[in-house]
Amino acid sequence: MNSEILGTILIFLITLLLAYPLGKYIAKVFNGERTFTNFMNPVERFFFRVCGINPKESMNWKQFLKAMLTINMLWLIYAMLLLVFQDKLPMNPDSNPGQTPDLAFNTAISFLVNCNLQHYSGESGLTYFTQLFVITFLQFTSAATGIAMLVALFNGIKEKTTQNLGNFWNYFVKSITRILLPLSIVVAVILAFNGTPTSYDGKDSIVTLQGDSVQVSRGPAAGMIAIKQLGTNGGGWFGVNSAHPLENPNYITNAVETISILLVPIALVFALGFYLNKRKLANVIFGVMTSLFVIFCAINIYYETKGNPAIDNLGIAQTTGSMEGKEVRLGAAATALWSVATTSTSNGSVNGMHDSLTPMSGGVVILDMMINALYGGVGVGLLNYFIFIIIAVFISGLMVGRTPEFMGHKVEAREVKIAALITLLSAFLIKGFTALAAYMVAHHPEMGWAVKPGAWLNNPSYHGFSEMLYEYTSANANNGSGFEGLGDNNVFWNVTTGIVLLLGRFLPIIAPIAIIGLLANKKFIPESPGTLRTDSYTFGAMTLAVIIIVTALSYLPALALGPLAEYFSLY
Secondary structure, three states: OHHHHHHHHHHHHHHHHHHHHHHHHHHHHHHOOOOHHHHHHHHHHHHHHHHOOOOOOOOOHHHHHHHHHHHHHHHHHHHHHHHHOHHHOOOOOOOOOOOOHHHHHHHHHHHHOOOOOOOOOHHHHOOHHHHHHHHHHHHHHHHHHHHHHHHHHHHHHHOOOOOOOOOHHHHHHHHHHHHHHHHHHHHHHHHHHOOOOEOOOOOEEEEOOOOOEEEEOOOEHHHHHHHHHHOOOOOOOOOOHHHOOOOOOOHHHHHHHHHHHHHHHHHHHHHHHHHHOOHHHHHHHHHHHHHHHHHHHHHHHHHHHHOOHHHHOOOOOOOOOOOOOEOOOOOHHHHHHHHHHHHHOOOOOOOEOHHHOOHHHHHHHHHHHHHOOOOOOOOHHHHHHHHHHHHHHHHHHHHHOOOOEEOOEEOOHHHHHHHHHHHHHHHHHHHHHHHHHHHHHHHOOOOOOOOOHHHOEOOOHHHHHHHHHHHHHHHHOOOOOOOOOEOOOOHHHHHHHHHHHHHHHHHHHHHHHHHHHHHHOOOOOOOOOOOOOOOOHHHHHHHHHHHHHHHHHHHHHHHHHOHHHHHHHHO
């Protein structure tokens, strides 16, 4: 067990060692400095020329958002059409059917918003064509969208007074060509050489140790798995995601995938310091994020390696920890680390079943997604954290009796209202839709959907409530993992989670860009002895307190009805 825990520590340390130089490299890319990937210049110019784009054209915050929202709307239509008609398209050796309109709606939105709320089973729900030209395509574009929006935020902070946040198309394309694609190639090669399929053949027949003949799906999975982790999308090629022995064959691939989940989000925090020349600010943000991350990891590793008290009461030894829903080849500690990594980064991939986590661990991963700012999704994690910074600046200003300021710009009522509304919106979406689902289960259990409300919950009582709470929390955080005892492939869940996915993605992107656009347009105020320094460890502690208090006040009642109640029923 000690070696398992040591393995988790080593994985995290390797991630940090790789993330720091990667962050420096990312800053150079977007600052226009020379890098080893400059050979991609002709490819980028070709795309710009074909699309009629001037990558040097400056955009204000409204133009930036318009470009982002327009292209995402087109991708949504494109994805839905291909998913509905996938049975009539090529590269379908297993003859998988087209998706129903409500499922296609949910699937298209899910991957558009950098989520993987898969209400289908991967290998049987999609064809090779849609796996590549819908899912993998959106895994690149959604991640690149997040990075592009983050660079816009960087530009707004960097300049004293400006309307120019850069060019969305320039940042978007470079995010793919200079960052996501090169990293994906490296990870895909490692996975392929460790046994992850790269074939376009259909199902293969194998004989198990028991002598049974089983049909096993294959496909060009390695490339998709690489970008799903690096782009914090997390969508599995196979139904059980990275718990599948072909998607995650051994401990080496498990370590590589865990590192890939955390690598780019952490690197972007360091990139902020290099890009703005404010290393201390980046270190403070990293410190706040990492302190909570480490605490959550410690809790989950402790409870998962300790075992389940319900099994203890049966007199069954649990020397390897709580192994329900976990892969023996990986172990409880590695699964616990992954559970926190995937929910801290809005990745959503799993290497074990979260529905089988012990109550406290299950509560931690739900809380992690409720915060949605511990590293977070690629790009959007820092955007979410920026909202907490604005609230912390406002509260700190009230405490010292000064007009709140951030990086030389006054934070006034308009900016604070936007930040507060976004914070309240998340709580409303999660708790409001969970309440609606609970009402349907209690009062309309026989509704004639594909799965009747009375059969939605695989588990009764507290855990059943947690299944519904987890689903909407995951959708709002654009995470995609789930307590998979929930019967969610029906009109109700496909439509309601689709709505939450859209609002949970785009409003928290629009708000920070609007705030920074408004702030950057204001007169710059030089720093004085009375200025609140946002790069101090004191302010970092203030931001941490705001995150904890806001989250606790918003979500503790819901957590008390689910994971906490389940915990006290067992311990």
